[in-house]
Amino acid sequence: MIEMDIFAESVWLPNGASWRHFTHPKYAQFSDLLYPILASLVILGVRGVVEQRIFRPWGRRWGLSDNQPQDSSLVQWVQKKMTGRRLDQLDKFCETGWRWIAYLCLHILGISIMMRKPWLWKDNYIWFGYPHEHHIDVEIWWYYMIELSFYWSLFFSQFVDVKRKDFVEMFLHHVATISLMVLSWTCHLQRVGSLVLFIHDFSDHWLELAKLGRYANKQMLCDCAFVMFCTVWIVTRVVIYPTWIVYTTTVQAAQFLEIFPMYYVFNFLLTGLLLLHLFWTYYILKAAYKVLIYEDDVSDNRSDSEDSDKED
Numbered sequence: 001m002i003e004m005d006i007f008a009e010s011v012w013l014p015n016g017a018s019w020r021h022f023t024h025p026k027y028a029q030f031s032d033l034l035y036p037i038l039a040s041l042v043i044l045g046v047r048g049v050v051e052q053r054i055f056r057p058w059g060r061r062w063g064l065s066d067n068q069p070q071d072s073s074l075v076q077w078v079q080k081k082m083t084g085r086r087l088d089q090l091d092k093f094c095e096t097g098w099r100w101i102a103y104l105c106l107h108i109l110g111i112s113i114m115m116r117k118p119w120l121w122k123d124n125y126i127w128f129g130y131p132h133e134h135h136i137d138v139e140i141w142w143y144y145m146i147e148l149s150f151y152w153s154l155f156f157s158q159f160v161d162v163k164r165k166d167f168v169e170m171f172l173h174h175v176a177t178i179s180l181m182v183l184s185w186t187c188h189l190q191r192v193g194s195l196v197l198f199i200h201d202f203s204d205h206w207l208e209l210a211k212l213g214r215y216a217n218k219q220m221l222c223d224c225a226f227v228m229f230c231t232v233w234i235v236t237r238v239v240i241y242p243t244w245i246v247y248t249t250t251v252q253a254a255q256f257l258e259i260f261p262m263y264y265v266f267n268f269l270l271t272g273l274l275l276l277h278l279f280w281t282y283y284i285l286k287a288a289y290k291v292l293i294y295e296d297d298v299s300d301n302r303s304d305s306e307d308s309d310k311e312d
Contacts, residue, residue, distance in 0.1 A: 011261045012187055017131055028136040028144075028185050036145055040152035047098050047153070055097035056090060062216040064090040093215040095161060100208035102150060107201040109146065113139045114198045119191045123248055126195070127256035131188040140194055147197050148181050173276050180269045187262055192249060196270070199241055203232040223291075230288055237277040246270055 005011065009018055022028075065088075117140075119125035155174045158167070177200075184193030206229035213222030249267055253259070 014131060014258045014260050021132065022188065026135040028141075028188055028190055030186055032141070032145070033148070033182055033185060036148035036152050039145070039149035040156060043149055043153040044157060047102075047157075050101065051094040051098050055094040058097070059090045059093040059216065062218075064093055064216065089215055093212065096208050096211045096215065100205055100212055103201065103205035103208060106147060106150065107205055109143065110198045110201045113143050114194060117191075117194070120195065120198070123252055124256075126191050126248055127253055130257050134188050134191060136188075136190060140190055143194060143197065144181060144185060144190065148178065151177050151181070169276060169279060173273070176269050176272050176276070180266070180273070183262065183266050183269070187266065189263075189266065192245070196241075196245055196273075199236050199245060202236045203229055206232055226288075226291075230284055233281070233284060238281055241277065242274055246274060 013019070114120050117125075151174060155178060158170060158174065180196060181193060184190055184196075206225050210222050210225035210229055213219065213225060246267075249270055253263075257263075
């Protein structure tokens with residue numbers, strides 16, 4: 001039966017490896033993937049508190065007005081999200097502020113963990129000893145759990161957040177990212193998976209900071225953050241990601257392991273992410289060109305429908 005073959009060891013693991021070998025706690029356990037789904041609900045609650053108690057007062061001090069009372073509660077925030085009521089400028093500022101602080105914290109977490117990992121510095125360590133010697137250490141366990149929890153929260157909240165022009169692309173991005181993390185965890189490819197997370201966390205907080213500056217009419221902050229975002233995005237997503245991550249998974253990996261079916265799926269998802277990067281790079285460069293040629297305000301065309309005529 002085809003249904004049974006999908007779960008066969010030969011599909012998910014290289015030749016000679018068995019599920020029984022990975023039941024020891026020193027390896028990544030599939031059952032642990034339930035924790036991020038539950039934790040994502042906690043993150044959504046934390047998000048509500050951060051938006052209401054930190055960024056809403058901050059936005060008001062910066063002159064942004066809204067249609068909520070000063071003492072609006074977390075319950076009112078949830079109701080506004082769930083009922084799909086139109087979001088004002090301060091709502092967008094708060095939503096962006098949450099993503100900025102979340103991405104920044106993830107970036108700092110990634111640096112603090114990955115700088116000590118040998119596979120960050122030498123490619124051979126990415127694959128050497130796979131899969132039997134690829135134990136899951138405590139730091140990488142937490143790195144995966146926190147990142148996956150956050151991306152599950154983004155996946156759930158995207159249906160009630162500010163609708164963007166690239167909603168479909170962002171939906172596919174979240175699906176691809178979660179699938180990559182789940183697949184790399186299940187197939188014990190967490191070393192290359194952690195590198196993908198590490199590379200991706202470099203640029204996002206700069207974009208959210210630029211949007212904060214734009215919503216608050218802090219043009220200098222907006223422009224400087226957008227320049228940093230463009231630079232870091234190009235370097236990490238368009239240069240380093242394909243020439244290092246995609247290269248090592250498609251070329252170098254064959255020297256260390258026997259390719260198995262799910263590994264092809266893993267590489268397909270990595271390539272899909274690269275295509276999304278190139279798609280968004282077009283809109284990012286388009287925004288930068290508009291600023292340089294027409295001296296217009298900075299705007300990120302890849303996801304800027306929150307300022308479109310339909311909403312404003």
